[in-house]
Amino acid sequence: xxNQNGGEMDSAPVIDQxxxxxxxxxxxxxxxxxxxxxxxxxxFHDRLGEDFLLGILGxxxxxxxxxxxxxxxxxxxxxxxxxxxxxxxxxxxxxxxGLLVTDRKGRPLYANRxxxxxxxxxxAADVKTVxxxxxxxxxxxxxxxxxxxxxxxxxxxxxxxxxxxPIRPGAEPGARWYRAxxxxxxxxxxxxxxxxxxxTDISDERAEQERFFLDLQKAxxxxxxxxxxxxxxxxxxxxxxINATLAEWLGVDLASFVPGALKLPDIxxxxxxxxxxxxxxxxxxxxxxxxxxxxxxxxxxxxxxxxMHRVTATRDGTPGPTRTIVLNRTEGEDxxxxxxxxxxxxxxxxxxxxxxxxxxxxxxxxxxxxxPFLSLFSSVVDRDALDRRIRLDxxxxxxxxxxxxxxLEKAKQHQAEIAPIDTVLPDNEERHMRFYVNAVxxxxxxxxxxxxxxxxxxxxxxxxxxxxxxxxxxxxKMQAVGQLAGGIAHDFNNVLTAIxxxxxxxxxxxxxxxxxxxxxxxxxxxxxxxxxxxxxxxAFSRRQTLRPEVLNLxxxxxxxxxxxxxxxxxxxxxxxxxxxxxxxxxVDLGQFEQxxxxxxxxxxxxxxxxxxxxxxxxxxxADEAVQLDYPGLAPTDxxxxxxxxxxxxxxxxxxxxxxxxxxxxKEIGKGTGLGLSMVYGIVKQTGGFIYCDSxxxxxxxxxxxxxxxxxxxxxxxxxxxxxxxxxxxxxxxxDLSGSARVLLVExxxxxxxGGVRALSSRGYEVHEASSGTEALEIFNELDGKVDIVVSDVxxxxxxxxxxxxxxxxxxxxxxxxxxxxxxEDAFAKNLPSDAIFGFLPKPFSLKQLATVVKEMLEKEG
Numbered sequence: 001x002x003n004q005n006g007g008e009m010d011s012a013p014v015i016d017q018x019x020x021x022x023x024x025x026x027x028x029x030x031x032x033x034x035x036x037x038x039x040x041x042x043x044f045h046d047r048l049g050e051d052f053l054l055g056i057l058g059x060x061x062x063x064x065x066x067x068x069x070x071x072x073x074x075x076x077x078x079x080x081x082x083x084x085x086x087x088x089x090x091x092x093x094x095x096x097x098g099l100l101v102t103d104r105k106g107r108p109l110y111a112n113r114x115x116x117x118x119x120x121x122x123x124a125a126d127v128k129t130v131x132x133x134x135x136x137x138x139x140x141x142x143x144x145x146x147x148x149x150x151x152x153x154x155x156x157x158x159x160x161x162x163x164x165x166p167i168r169p170g171a172e173p174g175a176r177w178y179r180a181x182x183x184x185x186x187x188x189x190x191x192x193x194x195x196x197x198x199x200t201d202i203s204d205e206r207a208e209q210e211r212f213f214l215d216l217q218k219a220x221x222x223x224x225x226x227x228x229x230x231x232x233x234x235x236x237x238x239x240x241x242i243n244a245t246l247a248e249w250l251g252v253d254l255a256s257f258v259p260g261a262l263k264l265p266d267i268x269x270x271x272x273x274x275x276x277x278x279x280x281x282x283x284x285x286x287x288x289x290x291x292x293x294x295x296x297x298x299x300x301x302x303x304x305x306x307x308m309h310r311v312t313a314t315r316d317g318t319p320g321p322t323r324t325i326v327l328n329r330t331e332g333e334d335x336x337x338x339x340x341x342x343x344x345x346x347x348x349x350x351x352x353x354x355x356x357x358x359x360x361x362x363x364x365x366x367x368x369x370x371x372p373f374l375s376l377f378s379s380v381v382d383r384d385a386l387d388r389r390i391r392l393d394x395x396x397x398x399x400x401x402x403x404x405x406x407x408l409e410k411a412k413q414h415q416a417e418i419a420p421i422d423t424v425l426p427d428n429e430e431r432h433m434r435f436y437v438n439a440v441x442x443x444x445x446x447x448x449x450x451x452x453x454x455x456x457x458x459x460x461x462x463x464x465x466x467x468x469x470x471x472x473x474x475x476x477k478m479q480a481v482g483q484l485a486g487g488i489a490h491d492f493n494n495v496l497t498a499i500x501x502x503x504x505x506x507x508x509x510x511x512x513x514x515x516x517x518x519x520x521x522x523x524x525x526x527x528x529x530x531x532x533x534x535x536x537x538x539a540f541s542r543r544q545t546l547r548p549e550v551l552n553l554x555x556x557x558x559x560x561x562x563x564x565x566x567x568x569x570x571x572x573x574x575x576x577x578x579x580x581x582x583x584x585x586x587v588d589l590g591q592f593e594q595x596x597x598x599x600x601x602x603x604x605x606x607x608x609x610x611x612x613x614x615x616x617x618x619x620x621x622a623d624e625a626v627q628l629d630y631p632g633l634a635p636t637d638x639x640x641x642x643x644x645x646x647x648x649x650x651x652x653x654x655x656x657x658x659x660x661x662x663x664x665x666k667e668i669g670k671g672t673g674l675g676l677s678m679v680y681g682i683v684k685q686t687g688g689f690i691y692c693d694s695x696x697x698x699x700x701x702x703x704x705x706x707x708x709x710x711x712x713x714x715x716x717x718x719x720x721x722x723x724x725x726x727x728x729x730x731x732x733x734x735d736l737s738g739s740a741r742v743l744l745v746e747x748x749x750x751x752x753x754g755g756v757r758a759l760s761s762r763g764y765e766v767h768e769a770s771s772g773t774e775a776l777e778i779f780n781e782l783d784g785k786v787d788i789v790v791s792d793v794x795x796x797x798x799x800x801x802x803x804x805x806x807x808x809x810x811x812x813x814x815x816x817x818x819x820x821x822x823x824e825d826a827f828a829k830n831l832p833s834d835a836i837f838g839f840l841p842k843p844f845s846l847k848q849l850a851t852v853v854k855e856m857l858e859k860e861g
Contacts, residue, residue: 097200102129104192118199120168130180130197139163140178147182151195156183160202167199177206229305229326235319237264246326251298269294269302274375281313281320292329293371304329356459358392359440364408365389367453376433376461377425392457396423396435407437411455414439422462432462492530493821493842494748499527501754504846508761527843548586548686550709553617553639554578560593564600564615571610572603579618583639583708591682598679599643599702606647606700614644620705630691637708638688644701650694658692736850737763740787740857744768745775745803746819747795755790758846759853772798776806784811788857790840790849793820801831808835815856819844 092099098115102108108127121127131148134140143159150157158181166176179202184193229246233239238260247254250267265273272293281287291307306327312320356373358366366389377395393401400423410418421435436458503524510517557576565574596615603613620628622635650658659680683690687707694700742764746752752768759766767782769775772795779786789807793800804816813836821842831837838856840849 097198100127100129100197100199102195102197104194106131106195109194115199118168118201120170130182130199133167137163143180147180147197151182151184154184154193157181166201176201176203178202229328231324231326233264233322233324234260235321239263239267240321249297249303249326249328250295267295269296271371271375274371274378276307276309277378278374279309279311281311283313283317284315286310286312295326358457358459359453360392360408360455360457361389361452362408362412362454364391364393364404366392373459376459395425395459396421396433397426397429399423404435404437407435408455411437411439430463432466434460434462436460494751496527496530496843498748498750498754500524500843500845501751501758501849503527505754505757548588550584550586550711551589551592552584553582553641553706556589556592557596557615557617557641560596564597567597567600568604568613572607573610573612575612575614577614577616579616579639581619582617583619583637585639585706586709587686587688587706588682592686595679595682595704596641596643598676602676603643603645603647603700606645606649611646611699613646614642616642616644618642619708625705630689633689633691633705638705639708641704641706642701643704644699646699649696649698649700650692651696655692655694659690736847736854738854738857739763739765740853741765741767741782741785742853743775743778743782743786743789743791745770745772745789745791745795745800747771747792751792754846755849758849762850764853771795772800772803772806775803779807779810786811786814788815788817788853790817790819790853793818804831804835804837808832815859817852817856 092112093114095112095114098118099110099112100108100115101110106129108124108129111121111127116122116127119128119133131144134144135148140161140163143161147157147159158179160177160179162175162177164175165171165173167178178199180197180199182195182197184195186193224244226243226245229249230241230243231239231246232241239262240259242250242252242254242257242262244254246252247257252262264276268276270293272291272295275291275293279287279289279291287310289307289309289311291309293305293307295303295305297303306329308325308327310323312322314320356370356376358369358373360366393404396404400421403421403423407418407421416439418437418439421437423433423435425431425433438456438458440453440455503520506520507517507524510520557578561574561576568574600613600615607613618640620638620640622637625633625638626635658676660677680690683704683706689705691703691705692700693703742759744752744755744759744766746755746768747770749770752770756766756768767778767786769778772791775789775791776798779789789803791800791803798806800818800820804814807814807816815836815838817838817840819840819842836859838852840852
């Protein structure tokens, strides 16, 4: 350690437990010297004089005491210092960082030359600890106290602080920066650890950092005020930097700009992202591209710009960050200002049009495209593809490429009328496209083969249009078939009603023992079978008669289980899983049972080798219905019935047709194709929805969504009243006779004649009419003294609802029964709300007619 006069002084002592004895060792040596002196005195006392021996003993004692003191202060060593100590001291003394070693009590044990120069110490006595020098300095105290506290807890630490003046007294005045660190370490043979403090003047380093920061600030300032915009984005399109010029153009507040919060799609207008994404770099390279597009400002305005776009890619091909210079195409001086403005307008039009546009040469190779074209055919066309001049027909299905070649040939011949080409994408036949090929006028007198544009091609996606056309065609077909089925059903019902009533009349005159009795019963049974087929047609056309009632699906399926077990047979395992606390529904019990039976039979037929049929029920809330994402499913509460089998399943084409009438996958003679169409009609007429999920070899699941029934106050009161009074059902021995005057209106002679005989035989006075007009005449002839009117709904000249309206003008409370093969809802919604009427669906028997008339007459008017 150098002194102030330039000479050399010894450094503070180095602790070396291996070469210097401890205090106890020194005391032992001192005692040994004294003991030796005493022995010499004892041996030679007789031969030498007493004074002489006492003198020698005193000298030896003085030598021992002197040795002890010299050993204690370090001037005397038992063994010389090791070469390792010298190397360590030489290395530490050569360090630029000041180093101080203290014991547990903070007393200095060693300081290197850099520490002495930093603190101004010229001798060992001048060495001060870091704490003693700086703990009272308000600028350094927080850092020093933190490091000292860490040492006391056995933790290392470091920190930086700034002082208004240097630590070394007499140094050049001015603020200085220092870095300090402190740590503890163990010394072999010493129980308590020592502490090492390092302190370094880093003022020059800080000054260099500040100069670098200022240079960086200047560079950023130059970039911010450049006449061009600039931004950087990561591989995911998040903007990590934007200069002030571009921020001003876009209206972005740089003070609140957060790197990564703004994304490229937020500032790119239209389909410009397709142009940007089409620029791709090869593995481990960069690529530059010039792109003309529009930016969208914060206010929603459009800014036409030109991108000088650079993209990068890693060695494995992963897209890297991008750097882009942005030129504002609306600014700058140009000798051809009009031409520049025209170019800007054309570029904006070309890239902003919703139609995909591409120009092709005479060989059909793509020369240039707009942004929508790249967006529409992104899976096939990108910048690399354009560089390779791919053929445009590569985006068409192979079967339609010949049509494009014909259209291109017509374009080269400058023909005006070129038929459009309808095709699909080669990799996705669900996406439909239409291409329009237009010739390019040749004003140059010809061009080299394939060098110039031969045609402009416009492309429009027609997928949605095709889907709408298919839906419209399907809807029209279903509507036409429904109208046909409904019309046929109406006529059939009239015929079947006459047959059934005639059968009933014959059965009343024949006993079971008569030979003709079985034939008459056979006629009636077959008529009932025909009536069942008519109900299927009406169910499909949604014009059948339904008698909805509030049901619990758990009870319904429990009652059906035995029947379903017999239907599916022993090869199919039937399992019914009832949902808990099922909501009630309002459906026609008989029709709903028919739906379940039909689905179960279809499931059985789909499992010829046997399998499992599971019918389960559950509640679905409105929120869950939305998440199911079934088309057309209204967001409300439903009770759901699922019919799942493990059969052969269906492909997508079959699933599209399963609800169509007369479509069947069964063999000829084993199915009419009306089963599922009837199921569909019943469910839809009930206000529910039915969906099918199936895959080949994975089975099929039908899901029926029935709206949750919530009674109104009026319905609740009516139900309570009915429960109190008890509804009288027509029992087998009920008296169906009467003496009332009945006006029977029916345009079908056979039906009318059967009805007249049925009621007359019960004691009623029956007046018949073949039309509504005739019925009014008879009503007037009887002076309105008619107890009840039984009328068909559909009749020539005047239908049943019109007849009721005319009669109510004369007799508002007249009792009326409608007879129809159509559903009651088909006409009841057009009647006055206070009209009193009953309903009898066709076909009906004599007993059913007499029962409805009797019940209507017993009702209070």
